[in-house]
Amino acid sequence: MLNNVDMIEDFCVEKTKRTEAYSMKSTHRHDAYEIYYMSKGERLYFIKERTYHVKAGDLVLVNMYDLHKTTEAYSPNHERILINFKSDYIQRMANGMEESFYEIFQKFPVLRLNIKEQGAVESILRKMIEEYEDKTEGYQTYLRLLLVELLLYIYRHIKKNKIEPIEYPNSLHEKVSEIVRYINSHYMDVLTLQSLSKQFHISPYYLSRVYKEVxxxxxxxxxxxVRINEAQKLLKTTNLNVTSIAEKVGYENPTHFGRVFKTITGTSPLKYRKNGSGTNTIDV
Incomplete structure (x- = not known):
């Protein structure tokens, strides 16, 4: 099953070390912000419309509901620390800064830190992991304080430094990102490998292969x-019937739309409208 919106707890932090080949089975998104710190190794990290080559010392910031997925990058060995938190988790601690904190997730998906900056971030992350695992008295308050400290550090880092966009690994990645942006803007149209290959002057076979590769x-x-994500928004925010929504997001056949919707979300469009969510699990 493809993951859609993963429903997670208000806050979680975990450290994972992998020594064997691993790629997420599917793209996913969730109703929380994500901070991903690569402590060792490297990964390819797709976020919203492009893939980043994430290396040791890089900090990845994923906005709520942005599609993302990690895959292997040249070596299976890697260690990473992952944080997920809901938007209201820090409100009482942020003292009015929360909107500024949330903005950093919209502008800079990947920050490349120097050695000193890595040390500062790793110090906060170590304390977080200890508190989260030990759960000693007052740990929930301390976790909120540590998260605010981390977000404030990232916010100040962005403010005082000229952040350069992370370069594409190569021209192929840049070309595929151009195609992804086109899909994001034209998902409601009739899109096929053949039509895209003509649009971007690439053979269908090659396009299929490199799209998967990148x-x-x-x-x-x-x-x-992408289409089902847009359908979910319409189910939540409009009174349009399912057939009309299917047409608006690019499906000519409502029955096919219903099958794809259930495969991705775990529920039917009508049940989703009634309940507001599907049943999914996180795979990171």
């Missing part, structure tokens, strides 16, 4: 994910 998932998987 992003970590197939063209059809990604297109369906």
């Amino acid at each position: 992003t970590g998932f197939s063209f059809v998987e990604y297109l369906n994910q």
Whole structure:
């Protein structure tokens, strides 16, 4: 099953070390912010519309509901620390700064830190992991304080430094990102490998292969994910019937739309409208 919106707890932090080949089975998104610190190794990290080559010492910031997925990058060995937190988790501690903190997730998906900056971030992360695992008295308050400290550090880092966009690993990645942006803007149209290959002057076979290679998932998987995400928004915010919504997001056949919707979300469009969410698990 493809993951759609993963429902997670208000706050979680975990450290993972992998020595064997691993790639997320599917793209996913969730109703929380994500901070991903690569402590050792490297990964390819797709976020919203492009893939980043994330290396040791890089900090990844994923906005709420942005599609993302990690895949192997040249070596299976890597260690990473992952934080997820809901928007209201820090409100009482942020003292009016929360909106500024949330903005950093919209502008800078990947920050490349120097040695000194890595040390500062790792110090905060170590304390977080200890508190989260030991759960000694007052740990919940301290976790909120540590998260605010981390967000404030990131915010100040961005304010005082000229942040340069992370370069594409190569021209192929840049070309595929251009195609992804086109899909994000034209998902409601009739899109096929053949039509995209003509649009971008690439053979269908080559496009299929490089799209999977660069992003970590197939063209059809990604297109369906984008369309279903938009359908979910319409189900929540409008009174349009399912047939009309299917047409608006690019499906000519309502029955096919219903099947794809259930595959991705775990529920039917009507049940989703009634309940507001599907049943999914996190795979990171």
